[in-house]
Amino acid sequence: MSKKQATIQDIARELKITASTVSRALNDHPKISKKTKDKVWKTAHELNYQPNTVASNLRKGKGNTVGMIVPRINRHFFSNVITGVESVLNPAGYNLIICQSEEKYQKEVENVETLISNRVSGILISLSIETLNTKHLQKIINSQIPLVMFDRTESKLNISQVVNDDEAGAYEMTCHLLEQGYRDIMWMGGPRTSSIYHNRYLGYKRALEEYKVPIEKMHCFEGPSTLVAALEYMRIFLKNNKLPDVVFATSDYMAMGTIQALQEAGLQVPKDVAVAGYSNEPFAALIDPKLTTIEQFSEEMGRATARLLLDQLLSETDEPVPRKIIIKPKLIIRETTRKRKKSNTFIKK
Amino acid sequence: MSKKQATIQDIARELKITASTVSRALNDHPKISKKTKDKVWKTAHELNYQPNTVASNLRKGKGNTVGMIVPRINRHFFSNVITGVESVLNPAGYNLIICQSEEKYQKEVENVETLISNRVSGILISLSIETLNTKHLQKIINSQIPLVMFDRTESKLNISQVVNDDEAGAYEMTCHLLEQGYRDIMWMGGPRTSSIYHNRYLGYKRALEEYKVPIEKMHCFEGPSTLVAALEYMRIFLKNNKLPDVVFATSDYMAMGTIQALQEAGLQVPKDVAVAGYSNEPFAALIDPKLTTIEQFSEEMGRATARLLLDQLLSETDEPVPRKIIIKPKLIIRETTRKRKKSNTFIKK
DNA sequence: GTGAAAGCGCTAACAG
DNA sequence: CTGTTAGCGCTTTCAC
Numbered sequence: 001m002s003k004k005q006a007t008i009q010d011i012a013r014e015l016k017i018t019a020s021t022v023s024r025a026l027n028d029h030p031k032i033s034k035k036t037k038d039k040v041w042k043t044a045h046e047l048n049y050q051p052n053t054v055a056s057n058l059r060k061g062k063g064n065t066v067g068m069i070v071p072r073i074n075r076h077f078f079s080n081v082i083t084g085v086e087s088v089l090n091p092a093g094y095n096l097i098i099c100q101s102e103e104k105y106q107k108e109v110e111n112v113e114t115l116i117s118n119r120v121s122g123i124l125i126s127l128s129i130e131t132l133n134t135k136h137l138q139k140i141i142n143s144q145i146p147l148v149m150f151d152r153t154e155s156k157l158n159i160s161q162v163v164n165d166d167e168a169g170a171y172e173m174t175c176h177l178l179e180q181g182y183r184d185i186m187w188m189g190g191p192r193t194s195s196i197y198h199n200r201y202l203g204y205k206r207a208l209e210e211y212k213v214p215i216e217k218m219h220c221f222e223g224p225s226t227l228v229a230a231l232e233y234m235r236i237f238l239k240n241n242k243l244p245d246v247v248f249a250t251s252d253y254m255a256m257g258t259i260q261a262l263q264e265a266g267l268q269v270p271k272d273v274a275v276a277g278y279s280n281e282p283f284a285a286l287i288d289p290k291l292t293t294i295e296q297f298s299e300e301m302g303r304a305t306a307r308l309l310l311d312q313l314l315s316e317t318d319e320p321v322p323r324k325i326i327i328k329p330k331l332i333i334r335e336t337t338r339k340r341k342k343s344n345t346f347i348k349k
Numbered sequence: 350m351s352k353k354q355a356t357i358q359d360i361a362r363e364l365k366i367t368a369s370t371v372s373r374a375l376n377d378h379p380k381i382s383k384k385t386k387d388k389v390w391k392t393a394h395e396l397n398y399q400p401n402t403v404a405s406n407l408r409k410g411k412g413n414t415v416g417m418i419v420p421r422i423n424r425h426f427f428s429n430v431i432t433g434v435e436s437v438l439n440p441a442g443y444n445l446i447i448c449q450s451e452e453k454y455q456k457e458v459e460n461v462e463t464l465i466s467n468r469v470s471g472i473l474i475s476l477s478i479e480t481l482n483t484k485h486l487q488k489i490i491n492s493q494i495p496l497v498m499f500d501r502t503e504s505k506l507n508i509s510q511v512v513n514d515d516e517a518g519a520y521e522m523t524c525h526l527l528e529q530g531y532r533d534i535m536w537m538g539g540p541r542t543s544s545i546y547h548n549r550y551l552g553y554k555r556a557l558e559e560y561k562v563p564i565e566k567m568h569c570f571e572g573p574s575t576l577v578a579a580l581e582y583m584r585i586f587l588k589n590n591k592l593p594d595v596v597f598a599t600s601d602y603m604a605m606g607t608i609q610a611l612q613e614a615g616l617q618v619p620k621d622v623a624v625a626g627y628s629n630e631p632f633a634a635l636i637d638p639k640l641t642t643i644e645q646f647s648e649e650m651g652r653a654t655a656r657l658l659l660d661q662l663l664s665e666t667d668e669p670v671p672r673k674i675i676i677k678p679k680l681i682i683r684e685t686t687r688k689r690k691k692s693n694t695f696i697k698k
Numbered sequence: 699g700t701g702a703a704a705g706c707g708c709t710a711a712c713a714g
Numbered sequence: 715c716t717g718t719t720a721g722c723g724c725t726t727t728c729a730c
Contacts, residue, residue, distance in 0.1 A: 005492055007723060018701050023725060031699055048491050053466040054403050054412070055723035058706050063403070065467075073447075074428035082422065086449065095463050097446040098422075100435065114444055117402040118414075142397050143354055256635060286605060288637040356707060367717050372709060380715055404707035407722050 006047035014043050026051065057119065065095045066309065067115035068124040071103045071152075076281050077298045078126070081150065084302020085124060092310055094121065105130040112136040115145075122146040122309045127154060129194050129225070146312035146320075150305040153195050160312070162305045162325045166196050169294045169329035170203030173248060173276055176292075176331055178211045180339045182245035182274060185218060188233075188258065189250035189278075190225035197222070200250040200278065219244060230257030238265045246274035246337065252281040252293055259287070259336070275336045289335035296329050355396035363392050375400065406468065415443045415658065416464035417473040420452045420501075425630050426647045427475070430499065433651020434473060441659055443470065454479040461485040464494075471495040471658045476503060478543050478574070495661035495669075499654040502544050509661070511654045511674040515545050518643045518678035519552030522597060522625055525641075525680055527560045529688045531594035531623060534567060537582075537607065538599035538627075539574035546571070549599040549627065568593060579606030587614045595623035595686065601630040601642055608636070608685070624685045638684035645678050 008026070012019045017036065025032045025040035043049075057063035066089055070078045086096055097120065101108035108128045115123055116139065123140055126149065134154050140147045141159075149161040177185055187204050189197040201220075208215045219241070223229045230249060238261060249255035255277030259269055269275050269289055277284060277293035284291040304325045312320050357375070361368045366385065374381045374389035392398075406412035415438055419427045435445055446469065450457035457477045464472055465488060472489055475498065483503050489496045490508075498510040526534055536553050538546040550569075557564045568590070572578045579598060587610060598604035604626030608618055618624050618638055626633060626642035633640040653674045661669050 008725095009723075019723085020702080020725075021700055023723095024700085027725090033699060036699085048488070050462065050465045050488070050492060052407075052468060052723050053463075054407050054468050055706090056725075058401075058403050058407055058708090058722090059724045059726085061706065072428075073422050073431065074425060076423060079421075079423035079428070083449075095448075099444075100432075113399065114402075116399045119401060119403050139397070139399070143399060283632040283635050286632050287635050357709095358707075368707085369709075369718080370716055372707095373716085376709090382715065385715085401707050404722090405709075407706090407724090408708045408710085410722065 005052070006044075006049040007052070008049075010047055011040060011043050011049060014047070015039055063119060063121055064093055065097055065118070065120050066122045066124065067097050067099065067111075067118070067120040069099045069101055069108060069111045069115070070126050071101050071128050073098065073100055077151075077279055077296065080298035081126075081302035081305070084299035084304075085306040086302075087299075088303050088306040088310065094313075101128040101131075103128045103130060105132070109136045112140060116140065116143050120145065122148070122313055124148050124150060124305055124309060126150050127152040127194070129191055132193060146309055148305050148308045148312075150301060151196065155195070158322050160308045160320075160322045160324070162301055162308060162327065163195070164296050164301065164327050164329050166199035166329070167203040167206070169278065169296075169331070170200040170248075170250060171207045172203075172329075172331045173278070173292075173294060174204045174207035175211075176333065177246050177248060177274070177276060177337060178207060178213070180246075180274070180337060182337075183213055184245040185213075186220070186244040186247045187218060187250070188221045188223075188230060188247060188254050191222055197225075197250060204248060204250075225251040225254055227253045227257040227260070230254035231261050232257075234258050234261030235264070238262070238267075243267070243273050246270075246276065248276045250278040252277035252279045252284050252291065255291055255293070255336075256283070256287070259291075270336050270338050274338070277336075280332060284332075285334070289338075292334045292337040293332050294329045295332050297327050301327055354401070355393075355398040356401070357398075359396055360389060360392050360398060363396070364388055412468060412470055413443050414446055414467070414469050415471045415473065416446050416448065416460075416467070416469040418448045418450055418457060418460045418464070419475050420450050420477050422447065422449055426500075426628055426645065429647035430475075430651035430654070433648035433653075434655040435651075436648075437652050437655040437659065443662075450477040450480075452477045452479060454481070458485045461489060465489065465492050469494065471497070471662055473497050473499060473654055473658060475499050476501040476543070478540055481542060495658055497654050497657045497661075499650060500545065504544070507671050509657045509669075509671045509673070511650055511657060511676065512544070513645050513650065513676050513678050515548035515678070516552040516555070518627065518645075518680070519549040519597075519599060520556045521552075521678075521680045522627070522641075522643060523553045523556030524560075525682065526595050526597060526623070526625060526686060527556060527562070529595075529623070529686060531686075532562055533594040534562075535569070535593040535596045536567060536599070537570045537572075537579060537596060537603050540571055546574075546599060553597065553599075574600040574603055576602045576606040576609070579603035580610050581606075583607050583610030584613070587611070587616075592616070592622050595619075595625065597625045599627040601626035601628045601633050601640065604640055604642070604685075605632070605636070608640075619685050619687050623687070626685075629681055633681075634683070638687075641683045641686040642681050643678045644681050646676055650676055 008019045008022045012022045022040050025037045099111040153161045192198045192201055221233050247258045249258055255275050258275050262273055277291045280293045280295040284293045357368045357371045361371045371389050374386045448460040502510045541547045541550055570582050596607045598607050604624050607624050611622055626640045629642045629644040633642045
């Protein structure tokens with residue numbers, strides 16, 4: 001019963017041939033006769049043989065596993081990127097091992113080390129919000145492991161990356177808000193030490209400047225990009241300040257928290273205060289009123305990221321030219337930023 | 350430049366000691382002098398040494414990686430389970446490699462084979478909706494790899510598992526609906542070949558029987574557990590049939606689709622037709638009206654699943670007693686099933 | 699077309 | 715405390 005995993009040797013012994021022949025047969029080597037191949041295949045099956053990838057990888061000095069580090073998988077944005085990545089990596093014969101940094105620098109470093117130790121063929125990473133230095137990325141590079149960054153990146157390192165044009169997205173959104181007649185636009189987002197929020201702030205600023213709206217007068221809130229953080233902040237904010245025309249939350253979760261705080265305070269969206277989000281999380285289209293937001297084409301981002309990695313994996317040159325792919329986001333206008341008119345009660349037909 | 354990864358040998362050579370000593374030092378073996386340990390540590394650092402886990406695993410005949418197969422990671426239910434699993438596996442020194450079956454039997458089989466080939470220490474699996482036979486699970490067992498199933502399981506195999514009491518959840522929900530005065534309760538769910546939908550149907554049936562409501566008269570829709578499937582089904586249904594009192598969608602996504610179809614048809618929820626869901630996806634509390642649903646304690650399920658695996662991993666006996674853990678779900682009453690005020694709008698058959 | 703032999707990087711007896 | 719030796723399971727020259 002307690003039979004250990006069958007090895008190539010077991011098959012060889014059974015067939016009275018050598019392990020090398022079995023190995024070649026299993027790998028469909030051209031110089032092995034059809035007859036032996038069939039025999040090998042057959043007994044491999046009988047013995048319930050499963051190739052030992054770890055031995056094979058060790059011997060070959062390479063494997064077919066790619067590591068991917070994301071802050072968390074339970075954000076639709078990231079799970080979509082993952083789907084995109086898999087859709088190009090799997091057909092190319094690679095498996096993905098997914099790690100969550102949980103937005104912690106320390107965990108991210110550990111993930112990197114695990115992946116290097118496991119001698120993955122490549123690494124895809126989106127930086128945690130806490131990540132301010134890139135020693136761990138340098139380790140990856142030193143280890144000669146192909147690396148591609150996506151979404152939250154670090155531009156100082158000369159590494160292939162795929163990003164959204166967050167500056168443009170925020171710019172477009174802010175323009176939309178300005179054109180709707182809103183002037184007092186509150187900005188809200190995650191820490192601007194992270195590339196994405198930094199850029200989303202820049203885009204916001206550029207639009208305001210173009211429209212000659214003094215930016216000094218605007219309120220900004222920078223905090224954890226979560227529903228709860230925005231909710232708690234807004235509860236207090238609403239007690240002590242006059243209402244802005246609109247809150248531009250550069251994260252749908254923060255937009256949600258903002259809406260909840262407004263509603264708690266008996267305010268109507270968008271009649272009293274408008275709200276805009278960022279990311280187009282699935283719930284954005286489901287809530288009432290429906291959330292105006294930015295579509296990021298996350299799955300496409302995943303595909304692009306994976307393709308960049310494949311380029312490096314397949315190219316023979318040791319020093320591939322780092323490439324940067326910028327994905328254009330798209331403004332999705334829904335109900336939460338609808339222009340103020342007279343009545344805005346949402347009555348279904 | 351093109352320096353390959355440093356090995357234990359490189360450190361040994363540098364220090365003029367043997368590889369075994371280095372190995373022991375690195376692993377903090379008690380019988381190695383503090384002095385050598387420090388030296389080894391130091392040059393390991395200098396040489397940018399990263400242990401080669403694949404070699405180590407091969408040698409030791411075991412590793413510290415656990416494989417987890419889920420239908421998809423972009424369902425909150427599953428990403429929560431994953432979070433729960435990691436919260437107990439990581440502290441115990443295990444890494445998780447996550448695979449998506451994408452609800453496809455074929456993909457699930459491939460995942461299993463990859464994991465076996467990678468000689469993972471254990472496997473956690475929730476069956477795809479397509480999975481009707483368990484040959485691949487048998488392979489895992491034959492390979493002596495500890496296995497725990499969760500959520501969508503197969504009870505014929507005598508394997509440790511963690512499930513929700515779906516029968517009870519559906520029963521409670523149906524009772525709630527009946528007590529609200531609803532009688533014509535339409536059931537909706539994924540294929541009943543899957544354990545969870547099977548049980549959610551049984552619970553529904555049991556409640557109806559207890560309340561002496563003839564089940565033959567009820568409408569049922571069994572289809573892909575997605576928003577779109579429910580939406581499309583309901584669009585047609587609403588044209589050709591009289592309205593049920595309430596739709597019990599045993600998936601929040603299907604509940605969402607149902608609500609959308611109702612609203613498209615100019616109907617109000619819950620005034621004209623009530624709706625109930627299952628799973629308590631985050632959007633359930635965010636939509637308007639808020640969705641009545643069932644909380645499944647997914648993270649707790651993850652923790653329980655991981656604990657069962659750890660038991661097997663740590664136990665010395667080859668044949669551990671399979672255990673089954675049943676998690677009690679909880680009814681969450683919100684707005685979509687609110688009792689009708691006027692009962693004269695009651696359309697009776 | 700197949701076999702013999704060596705070795706990927708590491709660990710674990712067994713010595714001393 | 716440290717060195718010697720062997721080998722995990724597989725691939726890959728180099729022979730024949």
